[in-house]
Amino acid sequence: MLNSLRISQFRAFKDLKIDRLGRINLVVGRNNLGKTTLLEAVYLYASDNTLDTLNRVLKRRQEYFIEKGGEVISYDNLFCRNTEQLAPIEIGEIQGKNQLVIRRMWRFADVVEAEERLQVRYSEHLPDDPEIDATEVLTAKRGQNNFESMSIDSGRYSRRLRQKQDGLSSSLFLPFSGFQDDSVDPAELWDRVAVTNKDSDVLSALKIIEPGLERIIMVANRPQRQAMAKLPEQLQHIPLRSLGDGMNRLFELALGLVSVPEGKIFLVDEIDAGLHFTTLVDVWRLVFQAAEALNIQVFATTHSWDCIEAFQQAAVEHLAEGCLIRLEKGEEGIRAEVFSEEDLTIITRKSIEVR
Amino acid sequence: MRITDHVLLVEGRDDHEVIYQFCNYYGIDNQSLFSVEVGDGFDSLLKELGIRVRTEVKVLGIVIDADANLSSRWEEIKSALAGDGYILPASPIKGGTIIESPNSNRPQIGIWLMPDNQEPGRNQAKQCKFDNAPALAKWGDRFHSQPYSKRGHPQ
Numbered sequence: 193m194l195n196s197l198r199i200s201q202f203r204a205f206k207d208l209k210i211d212r213l214g215r216i217n218l219v220v221g222r223n224n225l226g227k228t229t230l231l232e233a234v235y236l237y238a239s240d241n242t243l244d245t246l247n248r249v250l251k252r253r254q255e256y257f258i259e260k261g262g263e264v265i266s267y268d269n270l271f272c273r274n275t276e277q278l279a280p281i282e283i284g285e286i287q288g289k290n291q292l293v294i295r296r297m298w299r300f301a302d303v304v305e306a307e308e309r310l311q312v313r314y315s316e317h318l319p320d321d322p323e324i325d326a327t328e329v330l331t332a333k334r335g336q337n338n339f340e341s342m343s344i345d346s347g348r349y350s351r352r353l354r355q356k357q358d359g360l361s362s363s364l365f366l367p368f369s370g371f372q373d374d375s376v377d378p379a380e381l382w383d384r385v386a387v388t389n390k391d392s393d394v395l396s397a398l399k400i401i402e403p404g405l406e407r408i409i410m411v412a413n414r415p416q417r418q419a420m421a422k423l424p425e426q427l428q429h430i431p432l433r434s435l436g437d438g439m440n441r442l443f444e445l446a447l448g449l450v451s452v453p454e455g456k457i458f459l460v461d462e463i464d465a466g467l468h469f470t471t472l473v474d475v476w477r478l479v480f481q482a483a484e485a486l487n488i489q490v491f492a493t494t495h496s497w498d499c500i501e502a503f504q505q506a507a508v509e510h511l512a513e514g515c516l517i518r519l520e521k522g523e524e525g526i527r528a529e530v531f532s533e534e535d536l537t538i539i540t541r542k543s544i545e546v547r
Numbered sequence: 548m549r550i551t552d553h554v555l556l557v558e559g560r561d562d563h564e565v566i567y568q569f570c571n572y573y574g575i576d577n578q579s580l581f582s583v584e585v586g587d588g589f590d591s592l593l594k595e596l597g598i599r600v601r602t603e604v605k606v607l608g609i610v611i612d613a614d615a616n617l618s619s620r621w622e623e624i625k626s627a628l629a630g631d632g633y634i635l636p637a638s639p640i641k642g643g644t645i646i647e648s649p650n651s652n653r654p655q656i657g658i659w660l661m662p663d664n665q666e667p668g669r670n671q672a673k674q675c676k677f678d679n680a681p682a683l684a685k686w687g688d689r690f691h692s693q694p695y696s697k698r699g700h701p702q
Contacts, residue, residue: 518601518602522651527652529601529602531598531601535597538591538595539598542595544595544598544599544602545551546602
Protein backbone atom coordinates (compact mmCIF):
# COMPACT_ATOMS: atom_id res chain seq x y z
CA MET A 193 0.00 0.00 0.00
CA LEU A 194 1.22 3.47 -0.86
CA ASN A 195 1.37 5.63 2.27
CA SER A 196 2.40 8.80 0.51
CA LEU A 197 2.98 9.87 -3.07
CA ARG A 198 5.34 12.07 -4.98
CA ILE A 199 5.03 12.62 -8.73
CA SER A 200 7.73 14.69 -10.46
CA GLN A 201 7.84 15.94 -14.04
CA PHE A 202 4.91 13.83 -15.17
CA ARG A 203 2.58 15.67 -17.56
CA ALA A 204 1.11 18.66 -15.67
CA PHE A 205 2.74 17.70 -12.36
CA LYS A 206 6.00 19.49 -11.82
CA ASP A 207 6.41 18.15 -8.33
CA LEU A 208 3.25 16.93 -6.64
CA LYS A 209 3.54 15.72 -3.07
CA ILE A 210 0.79 13.98 -1.12
CA ASP A 211 2.11 13.32 2.35
CA ARG A 212 -0.66 10.99 3.46
CA LEU A 213 -2.82 8.40 1.77
CA GLY A 214 -5.60 6.15 2.99
CA ARG A 215 -6.69 2.72 1.88
CA ILE A 216 -9.46 4.40 -0.11
CA ASN A 217 -8.61 7.74 -1.71
CA LEU A 218 -11.06 10.05 -3.42
CA VAL A 219 -9.48 12.69 -5.64
CA VAL A 220 -11.36 15.93 -6.31
CA GLY A 221 -10.54 19.25 -7.98
CA ARG A 222 -11.53 21.42 -10.90
CA ASN A 223 -11.27 20.33 -14.52
CA ASN A 224 -7.86 20.02 -16.11
CA LEU A 225 -5.94 19.91 -12.82
CA GLY A 226 -4.85 16.34 -13.38
CA LYS A 227 -7.17 14.04 -11.44
CA THR A 228 -6.96 11.40 -14.15
CA THR A 229 -3.23 12.07 -14.53
CA LEU A 230 -2.77 11.31 -10.84
CA LEU A 231 -4.49 7.94 -11.32
CA GLU A 232 -2.35 7.26 -14.38
CA ALA A 233 0.83 8.01 -12.48
CA VAL A 234 -0.15 5.56 -9.73
CA TYR A 235 -1.11 3.07 -12.43
CA LEU A 236 2.34 3.30 -13.99
CA TYR A 237 3.96 2.96 -10.59
CA ALA A 238 1.84 -0.05 -9.65
CA SER A 239 2.20 -1.77 -13.00
CA ASP A 240 4.53 -4.66 -13.67
CA ASN A 241 5.05 -3.62 -17.27
CA THR A 242 5.39 0.11 -16.96
CA LEU A 243 6.10 0.98 -20.58
CA ASP A 244 3.39 -1.30 -21.88
CA THR A 245 0.97 0.35 -19.48
CA LEU A 246 2.26 3.73 -20.58
CA ASN A 247 1.42 2.95 -24.19
CA ARG A 248 -2.09 1.95 -23.21
CA VAL A 249 -2.53 5.17 -21.20
CA LEU A 250 -1.37 7.32 -24.11
CA LYS A 251 -3.51 5.41 -26.57
CA ARG A 252 -6.56 5.94 -24.42
CA ARG A 253 -5.68 9.63 -24.41
CA GLN A 254 -5.49 9.42 -28.21
CA GLU A 255 -1.91 10.62 -28.13
CA TYR A 256 -0.86 8.84 -31.25
CA PHE A 257 -0.77 9.50 -34.93
CA ILE A 258 -1.11 7.18 -37.90
CA GLU A 259 1.99 6.70 -40.01
CA LYS A 260 2.67 4.13 -42.71
CA GLY A 261 -0.53 2.42 -41.79
CA GLY A 262 0.44 1.96 -38.15
CA GLU A 263 -0.17 3.81 -34.97
CA VAL A 264 2.79 5.74 -33.65
CA ILE A 265 2.45 6.83 -30.08
CA SER A 266 3.54 10.36 -29.27
CA TYR A 267 5.54 10.82 -26.09
CA ASP A 268 5.77 14.59 -26.43
CA ASN A 269 3.33 15.42 -23.67
CA LEU A 270 4.55 12.82 -21.28
CA PHE A 271 7.16 14.93 -19.58
CA CYS A 272 6.24 18.06 -17.68
CA ARG A 273 6.25 21.03 -20.04
CA ASN A 274 7.28 23.82 -17.71
CA THR A 275 10.92 22.93 -17.34
CA GLU A 276 13.85 23.86 -19.55
CA GLN A 277 15.56 20.54 -19.28
CA LEU A 278 13.91 17.24 -19.85
CA ALA A 279 14.10 15.95 -16.32
CA PRO A 280 13.13 12.34 -15.66
CA ILE A 281 9.68 11.39 -14.46
CA GLU A 282 9.76 10.08 -10.92
CA ILE A 283 6.83 8.39 -9.20
CA GLY A 284 6.82 6.78 -5.77
CA GLU A 285 6.40 7.26 -2.07
CA ILE A 286 7.94 10.36 -0.51
CA GLN A 287 11.36 9.17 0.66
CA GLY A 288 10.48 5.72 -0.60
CA LYS A 289 13.06 3.35 -2.03
CA ASN A 290 11.36 1.86 -5.05
CA GLN A 291 10.84 5.01 -7.10
CA LEU A 292 9.82 4.50 -10.69
CA VAL A 293 12.05 6.59 -12.95
CA ILE A 294 11.15 7.12 -16.61
CA ARG A 295 13.74 8.71 -18.87
CA ARG A 296 14.14 9.61 -22.50
CA MET A 297 17.55 8.29 -23.51
CA TRP A 298 19.77 7.13 -26.36
CA ARG A 299 20.57 3.47 -26.72
CA PHE A 300 23.61 2.39 -28.68
CA ALA A 301 26.15 -0.35 -28.86
CA ASP A 302 29.58 0.44 -27.54
CA VAL A 303 32.60 -1.63 -28.43
CA VAL A 304 34.47 -3.04 -25.50
CA GLU A 305 37.77 -3.36 -27.30
CA ALA A 306 39.67 -5.40 -24.79
CA GLU A 307 37.03 -8.10 -24.90
CA GLU A 308 36.12 -7.66 -28.56
CA ARG A 309 32.42 -7.47 -27.92
CA LEU A 310 29.60 -4.99 -28.09
CA GLN A 311 27.93 -3.65 -25.01
CA VAL A 312 24.53 -1.95 -25.00
CA ARG A 313 24.69 1.42 -23.39
CA TYR A 314 22.10 4.00 -22.37
CA SER A 315 22.94 7.66 -22.18
CA GLU A 316 21.18 10.98 -22.02
CA HIS A 317 23.52 12.22 -24.74
CA LEU A 318 24.25 10.96 -28.22
CA PRO A 319 27.54 9.08 -28.53
CA ASP A 320 30.52 11.23 -29.55
CA ASP A 321 31.27 9.07 -32.55
CA PRO A 322 28.73 9.97 -35.28
CA GLU A 323 29.28 6.55 -36.88
CA ILE A 324 27.59 4.84 -34.00
CA ASP A 325 23.94 4.12 -34.59
CA ALA A 326 21.81 5.36 -31.70
CA THR A 327 18.13 4.80 -31.04
CA GLU A 328 15.99 7.09 -28.98
CA VAL A 329 14.31 5.11 -26.24
CA LEU A 330 12.19 5.46 -23.17
CA THR A 331 13.53 3.67 -20.14
CA ALA A 332 11.71 2.73 -16.99
CA LYS A 333 13.68 1.78 -13.93
CA ARG A 334 12.46 0.75 -10.54
CA GLY A 335 14.88 0.04 -7.75
CA GLN A 336 17.88 -2.04 -8.75
CA ASN A 337 16.12 -5.00 -10.23
CA ASN A 338 13.69 -3.81 -12.80
CA PHE A 339 14.63 -2.12 -16.05
CA GLU A 340 12.60 -1.69 -19.23
CA SER A 341 13.31 0.15 -22.45
CA MET A 342 11.31 0.89 -25.54
CA SER A 343 12.19 2.49 -28.84
CA ILE A 344 10.36 5.76 -29.30
CA ASP A 345 10.20 5.51 -33.10
CA SER A 346 8.78 2.06 -33.49
CA GLY A 347 7.14 1.67 -30.11
CA ARG A 348 8.95 -1.67 -30.06
CA TYR A 349 9.27 -2.77 -26.60
CA SER A 350 11.87 -4.81 -24.81
CA ARG A 351 12.17 -5.71 -21.23
CA ARG A 352 14.87 -6.95 -19.02
CA LEU A 353 13.60 -8.15 -15.71
CA ARG A 354 15.91 -9.51 -13.14
CA GLN A 355 13.08 -10.27 -10.79
CA LYS A 356 10.54 -12.94 -11.47
CA GLN A 357 7.06 -11.54 -11.96
CA ASP A 358 3.83 -13.22 -11.04
CA GLY A 359 1.92 -14.24 -14.14
CA LEU A 360 -1.03 -11.94 -14.56
CA SER A 361 -0.76 -8.22 -14.63
CA SER A 362 -1.61 -6.68 -11.34
CA SER A 363 -3.21 -3.34 -10.67
CA LEU A 364 -6.29 -2.32 -12.65
CA PHE A 365 -7.48 0.97 -14.10
CA LEU A 366 -11.18 1.52 -14.75
CA PRO A 367 -11.53 4.53 -17.07
CA PHE A 368 -14.58 6.78 -17.23
CA SER A 369 -15.83 4.90 -20.26
CA GLY A 370 -15.14 1.39 -19.02
CA PHE A 371 -12.41 -1.28 -18.99
CA GLN A 372 -12.51 -1.64 -22.76
CA ASP A 373 -10.89 1.77 -22.99
CA ASP A 374 -7.82 0.42 -21.22
CA SER A 375 -7.73 -2.61 -23.51
CA VAL A 376 -9.01 -4.84 -20.70
CA ASP A 377 -11.76 -7.28 -21.63
CA PRO A 378 -14.34 -7.55 -18.83
CA ALA A 379 -15.18 -11.05 -20.04
CA GLU A 380 -11.63 -12.18 -19.31
CA LEU A 381 -11.80 -10.66 -15.84
CA TRP A 382 -15.09 -12.46 -15.35
CA ASP A 383 -13.54 -15.81 -16.24
CA ARG A 384 -10.81 -15.33 -13.65
CA VAL A 385 -13.34 -14.21 -11.08
CA ALA A 386 -15.69 -17.11 -11.80
CA VAL A 387 -13.05 -19.79 -11.21
CA THR A 388 -12.35 -18.34 -7.76
CA ASN A 389 -16.05 -18.21 -6.90
CA LYS A 390 -15.94 -14.46 -6.50
CA ASP A 391 -18.66 -14.09 -9.14
CA SER A 392 -21.23 -14.29 -6.36
CA ASP A 393 -19.67 -11.14 -4.84
CA VAL A 394 -20.15 -9.34 -8.14
CA LEU A 395 -23.74 -10.53 -8.31
CA SER A 396 -24.53 -9.30 -4.81
CA ALA A 397 -22.93 -5.95 -5.66
CA LEU A 398 -25.27 -5.58 -8.64
CA LYS A 399 -28.23 -6.03 -6.33
CA ILE A 400 -27.58 -2.46 -5.14
CA ILE A 401 -29.38 -1.43 -8.32
CA GLU A 402 -31.41 -4.52 -9.18
CA PRO A 403 -32.29 -6.47 -6.02
CA GLY A 404 -34.02 -9.24 -7.98
CA LEU A 405 -31.05 -10.05 -10.21
CA GLU A 406 -30.56 -13.83 -10.30
CA ARG A 407 -27.57 -14.55 -12.47
CA ILE A 408 -24.88 -13.12 -14.74
CA ILE A 409 -23.43 -15.10 -17.62
CA MET A 410 -21.05 -14.30 -20.46
CA VAL A 411 -22.14 -15.24 -23.96
CA ALA A 412 -20.32 -14.99 -27.27
CA ASN A 413 -21.31 -11.98 -29.28
CA ARG A 414 -18.51 -11.67 -31.79
CA PRO A 415 -15.92 -10.27 -31.66
CA GLN A 416 -16.38 -10.13 -27.91
CA ARG A 417 -18.34 -11.82 -25.21
CA GLN A 418 -21.17 -9.98 -23.59
CA ALA A 419 -22.52 -9.98 -20.05
CA MET A 420 -26.12 -11.18 -19.82
CA ALA A 421 -28.40 -10.85 -16.82
CA LYS A 422 -31.29 -12.97 -15.61
CA LEU A 423 -34.17 -11.21 -13.89
CA PRO A 424 -37.07 -13.03 -12.20
CA GLU A 425 -39.77 -11.57 -14.45
CA GLN A 426 -37.94 -12.53 -17.63
CA LEU A 427 -37.65 -16.03 -19.02
CA GLN A 428 -34.48 -15.38 -20.94
CA HIS A 429 -31.23 -13.64 -20.16
CA ILE A 430 -31.04 -10.05 -21.37
CA PRO A 431 -27.91 -7.99 -22.08
CA LEU A 432 -26.61 -6.39 -18.89
CA ARG A 433 -26.13 -3.22 -20.88
CA SER A 434 -29.87 -2.99 -21.46
CA LEU A 435 -30.27 -2.46 -17.71
CA GLY A 436 -28.63 0.91 -18.08
CA ASP A 437 -25.27 2.65 -17.81
CA GLY A 438 -25.33 2.54 -14.03
CA MET A 439 -25.66 -1.25 -14.03
CA ASN A 440 -22.79 -1.61 -16.42
CA ARG A 441 -20.63 0.74 -14.36
CA LEU A 442 -21.43 -1.12 -11.17
CA PHE A 443 -20.64 -4.43 -12.87
CA GLU A 444 -17.20 -3.27 -13.95
CA LEU A 445 -16.55 -1.64 -10.59
CA ALA A 446 -17.40 -4.81 -8.67
CA LEU A 447 -15.52 -6.94 -11.20
CA GLY A 448 -12.44 -4.76 -10.78
CA LEU A 449 -12.60 -4.86 -6.99
CA VAL A 450 -12.55 -8.66 -6.85
CA SER A 451 -10.00 -8.98 -9.68
CA VAL A 452 -7.19 -6.87 -8.24
CA PRO A 453 -4.71 -9.17 -6.48
CA GLU A 454 -4.00 -8.74 -2.81
CA GLY A 455 -1.76 -5.81 -1.96
CA LYS A 456 -2.32 -4.15 -5.35
CA ILE A 457 -4.12 -1.01 -6.45
CA PHE A 458 -7.47 -0.36 -8.15
CA LEU A 459 -7.88 2.97 -9.94
CA VAL A 460 -11.31 4.26 -10.90
CA ASP A 461 -11.80 7.42 -12.93
CA GLU A 462 -15.13 9.18 -12.29
CA ILE A 463 -16.35 6.47 -9.98
CA ASP A 464 -19.95 7.72 -9.98
CA ALA A 465 -20.26 7.87 -13.78
CA GLY A 466 -23.73 6.69 -14.72
CA LEU A 467 -24.73 5.96 -11.12
CA HIS A 468 -27.78 7.55 -9.50
CA PHE A 469 -26.95 9.52 -6.36
CA THR A 470 -29.18 7.28 -4.22
CA THR A 471 -26.93 4.29 -4.92
CA LEU A 472 -23.69 6.01 -3.99
CA VAL A 473 -23.55 5.21 -0.27
CA ASP A 474 -24.02 1.51 -1.05
CA VAL A 475 -21.45 1.71 -3.82
CA TRP A 476 -18.89 3.21 -1.45
CA ARG A 477 -19.75 0.62 1.21
CA LEU A 478 -19.00 -2.03 -1.38
CA VAL A 479 -15.64 -0.40 -2.16
CA PHE A 480 -14.67 -0.08 1.52
CA GLN A 481 -15.72 -3.65 2.34
CA ALA A 482 -13.91 -5.14 -0.63
CA ALA A 483 -10.75 -3.07 -0.10
CA GLU A 484 -10.65 -4.11 3.55
CA ALA A 485 -11.42 -7.78 2.97
CA LEU A 486 -9.16 -8.23 -0.06
CA ASN A 487 -6.34 -5.97 1.13
CA ILE A 488 -6.27 -3.66 -1.87
CA GLN A 489 -5.85 0.10 -2.15
CA VAL A 490 -8.30 2.23 -4.15
CA PHE A 491 -7.90 5.61 -5.85
CA ALA A 492 -11.00 7.17 -7.41
CA THR A 493 -11.99 10.58 -8.80
CA THR A 494 -15.26 12.49 -8.79
CA HIS A 495 -16.79 15.90 -9.45
CA SER A 496 -19.94 15.33 -7.49
CA TRP A 497 -20.82 16.54 -4.03
CA ASP A 498 -23.20 13.59 -3.57
CA CYS A 499 -20.28 11.30 -4.17
CA ILE A 500 -18.17 13.05 -1.51
CA GLU A 501 -21.01 12.86 1.01
CA ALA A 502 -21.56 9.18 0.28
CA PHE A 503 -17.83 8.55 0.58
CA GLN A 504 -17.79 10.20 4.00
CA GLN A 505 -20.78 8.18 5.16
CA ALA A 506 -19.23 4.88 4.14
CA ALA A 507 -15.83 5.90 5.50
CA VAL A 508 -17.06 6.42 9.06
CA GLU A 509 -18.76 3.01 8.99
CA HIS A 510 -15.59 1.16 8.11
CA LEU A 511 -12.23 0.62 9.72
CA ALA A 512 -10.32 1.22 6.52
CA GLU A 513 -9.13 4.78 6.26
CA GLY A 514 -10.61 7.08 3.65
CA CYS A 515 -8.77 10.20 2.47
CA LEU A 516 -10.03 13.04 0.33
CA ILE A 517 -7.34 14.52 -1.91
CA ARG A 518 -8.01 17.91 -3.40
CA LEU A 519 -5.90 19.08 -6.34
CA GLU A 520 -5.54 22.81 -6.81
CA LYS A 521 -3.44 25.32 -8.66
CA GLY A 522 -0.70 26.71 -6.44
CA GLU A 523 2.02 29.22 -7.19
CA GLU A 524 4.50 26.41 -7.77
CA GLY A 525 2.20 24.38 -9.98
CA ILE A 526 -0.47 21.87 -9.13
CA ARG A 527 -0.55 20.89 -5.48
CA ALA A 528 -2.59 18.62 -3.24
CA GLU A 529 -4.41 19.08 0.03
CA VAL A 530 -5.35 15.98 2.00
CA PHE A 531 -8.44 15.80 4.21
CA SER A 532 -8.88 13.04 6.79
CA GLU A 533 -12.11 11.24 7.66
CA GLU A 534 -12.49 13.57 10.63
CA ASP A 535 -12.12 16.59 8.35
CA LEU A 536 -14.63 15.02 5.96
CA THR A 537 -17.23 14.78 8.69
CA ILE A 538 -17.03 18.54 9.20
CA ILE A 539 -16.79 19.22 5.46
CA THR A 540 -20.00 17.35 4.71
CA ARG A 541 -21.87 18.62 7.78
CA LYS A 542 -21.01 22.23 7.01
CA SER A 543 -21.13 21.82 3.22
CA ILE A 544 -17.63 23.25 2.86
CA GLU A 545 -16.79 23.49 -0.82
CA VAL A 546 -13.83 21.24 -1.60
CA ARG A 547 -14.56 20.10 -5.14
CA MET B 548 -23.45 31.76 -7.19
CA ARG B 549 -22.13 31.29 -3.71
CA ILE B 550 -18.84 33.07 -3.14
CA THR B 551 -16.19 30.61 -2.05
CA ASP B 552 -13.02 32.69 -2.00
CA HIS B 553 -14.18 35.34 0.52
CA VAL B 554 -15.73 33.76 3.58
CA LEU B 555 -16.81 35.18 6.92
CA LEU B 556 -17.14 32.63 9.70
CA VAL B 557 -19.39 33.46 12.62
CA GLU B 558 -20.09 31.49 15.78
CA GLY B 559 -23.85 31.07 15.66
CA ARG B 560 -27.16 32.30 14.30
CA ASP B 561 -27.24 35.41 16.49
CA ASP B 562 -23.90 36.51 15.12
CA HIS B 563 -25.14 35.90 11.64
CA GLU B 564 -28.02 38.25 12.34
CA VAL B 565 -25.62 40.90 13.66
CA ILE B 566 -23.58 40.72 10.48
CA TYR B 567 -26.66 41.17 8.32
CA GLN B 568 -27.85 44.13 10.33
CA PHE B 569 -24.39 45.58 10.25
CA CYS B 570 -24.20 45.19 6.48
CA ASN B 571 -27.64 46.79 6.11
CA TYR B 572 -26.64 49.72 8.26
CA TYR B 573 -23.50 50.36 6.25
CA GLY B 574 -25.04 49.61 2.89
CA ILE B 575 -22.72 46.71 2.28
CA ASP B 576 -23.83 44.31 -0.42
CA ASN B 577 -22.43 41.35 1.40
CA GLN B 578 -23.90 38.76 -0.96
CA SER B 579 -21.72 39.94 -3.80
CA LEU B 580 -18.64 40.33 -1.61
CA PHE B 581 -18.43 37.36 0.71
CA SER B 582 -20.44 34.45 2.04
CA VAL B 583 -21.31 34.19 5.70
CA GLU B 584 -20.92 30.72 7.19
CA VAL B 585 -22.55 29.97 10.51
CA GLY B 586 -20.74 27.69 12.96
CA ASP B 587 -22.06 25.57 15.82
CA GLY B 588 -20.31 27.38 18.59
CA PHE B 589 -16.69 28.16 19.33
CA ASP B 590 -15.14 24.68 19.53
CA SER B 591 -16.66 23.50 16.32
CA LEU B 592 -15.71 26.79 14.67
CA LEU B 593 -12.07 26.19 15.55
CA LYS B 594 -12.17 22.77 13.87
CA GLU B 595 -13.91 24.25 10.86
CA LEU B 596 -11.26 26.95 10.69
CA GLY B 597 -8.53 24.34 10.33
CA ILE B 598 -10.34 22.96 7.28
CA ARG B 599 -11.42 26.26 5.75
CA VAL B 600 -7.82 27.52 5.52
CA ARG B 601 -7.03 24.48 3.36
CA THR B 602 -9.80 25.15 0.83
CA GLU B 603 -9.70 27.66 -2.02
CA VAL B 604 -10.72 30.56 0.22
CA LYS B 605 -8.45 33.60 -0.26
CA VAL B 606 -9.75 35.89 2.47
CA LEU B 607 -11.19 34.41 5.65
CA GLY B 608 -12.88 36.54 8.29
CA ILE B 609 -13.80 35.31 11.75
CA VAL B 610 -16.21 37.11 14.06
CA ILE B 611 -16.58 35.53 17.48
CA ASP B 612 -17.56 36.49 20.99
CA ALA B 613 -14.82 37.22 23.46
CA ASP B 614 -17.06 35.76 26.16
CA ALA B 615 -15.84 35.71 29.74
CA ASN B 616 -12.18 35.16 29.05
CA LEU B 617 -10.82 36.98 26.04
CA SER B 618 -7.23 35.88 26.41
CA SER B 619 -8.05 32.18 26.63
CA ARG B 620 -10.18 32.49 23.49
CA TRP B 621 -7.27 34.16 21.78
CA GLU B 622 -4.87 31.42 22.83
CA GLU B 623 -7.20 28.78 21.42
CA ILE B 624 -7.42 30.56 18.08
CA LYS B 625 -3.66 30.95 18.06
CA SER B 626 -3.02 27.27 18.57
CA ALA B 627 -5.71 26.27 16.05
CA LEU B 628 -3.90 28.27 13.35
CA ALA B 629 -0.32 27.57 14.41
CA GLY B 630 -0.22 24.23 12.58
CA ASP B 631 -0.83 26.00 9.29
CA GLY B 632 2.00 28.45 9.87
CA TYR B 633 0.04 31.51 10.99
CA ILE B 634 1.71 33.72 13.56
CA LEU B 635 -0.71 35.72 15.69
CA PRO B 636 0.17 38.61 18.00
CA ALA B 637 0.22 37.95 21.74
CA SER B 638 -3.16 39.58 22.16
CA PRO B 639 -5.82 40.77 19.72
CA ILE B 640 -5.32 44.14 18.09
CA LYS B 641 -7.80 46.82 19.08
CA GLY B 642 -8.96 47.68 15.60
CA GLY B 643 -9.31 44.03 14.63
CA THR B 644 -6.48 41.63 13.86
CA ILE B 645 -5.39 40.92 10.32
CA ILE B 646 -2.88 38.16 9.68
CA GLU B 647 -1.05 37.74 6.41
CA SER B 648 -1.04 34.30 4.85
CA PRO B 649 2.10 32.29 5.68
CA ASN B 650 2.28 31.10 2.06
CA SER B 651 0.41 31.45 -1.20
CA ASN B 652 -1.69 28.37 -0.48
CA ARG B 653 -3.28 29.80 2.65
CA PRO B 654 -5.75 32.69 3.01
CA GLN B 655 -5.30 36.02 4.68
CA ILE B 656 -7.21 35.90 7.96
CA GLY B 657 -9.04 38.63 9.86
CA ILE B 658 -10.25 38.13 13.42
CA TRP B 659 -12.74 40.25 15.34
CA LEU B 660 -13.54 39.39 18.93
CA MET B 661 -16.89 40.83 19.97
CA PRO B 662 -17.45 43.33 21.28
CA ASP B 663 -14.24 45.32 20.74
CA ASN B 664 -11.20 43.01 20.79
CA GLN B 665 -10.33 44.26 24.28
CA GLU B 666 -13.14 43.57 26.70
CA PRO B 667 -14.85 40.32 27.49
CA GLY B 668 -18.45 40.08 26.36
CA ARG B 669 -20.84 39.14 23.63
CA ASN B 670 -22.48 40.88 20.76
CA GLN B 671 -25.69 42.73 21.36
CA ALA B 672 -27.67 41.37 18.49
CA LYS B 673 -31.07 41.79 19.95
CA GLN B 674 -30.62 45.37 21.02
CA CYS B 675 -29.03 46.21 17.69
CA LYS B 676 -26.47 48.31 19.46
CA PHE B 677 -23.55 48.97 17.23
CA ASP B 678 -21.22 50.78 19.50
CA ASN B 679 -18.31 49.20 17.75
CA ALA B 680 -19.73 49.19 14.28
CA PRO B 681 -17.45 51.89 12.88
CA ALA B 682 -14.36 50.07 14.05
CA LEU B 683 -15.69 46.81 12.67
CA ALA B 684 -16.37 48.46 9.33
CA LYS B 685 -12.84 49.82 9.23
CA TRP B 686 -11.48 46.37 9.95
CA GLY B 687 -13.58 45.02 7.10
CA ASP B 688 -12.21 47.62 4.73
CA ARG B 689 -8.59 47.11 5.68
CA PHE B 690 -9.15 43.46 5.23
CA HIS B 691 -10.61 43.71 1.77
CA SER B 692 -8.85 45.55 -1.00
CA GLN B 693 -12.03 47.33 -1.93
CA PRO B 694 -13.95 49.14 0.81
CA TYR B 695 -17.07 47.37 1.92
CA SER B 696 -18.77 50.29 3.56
CA LYS B 697 -20.30 53.06 1.53
CA ARG B 698 -21.12 55.35 4.41
CA GLY B 699 -17.51 55.99 5.27
CA HIS B 700 -16.15 56.01 8.74
CA PRO B 701 -17.04 58.45 11.46
CA GLN B 702 -13.84 59.93 12.85
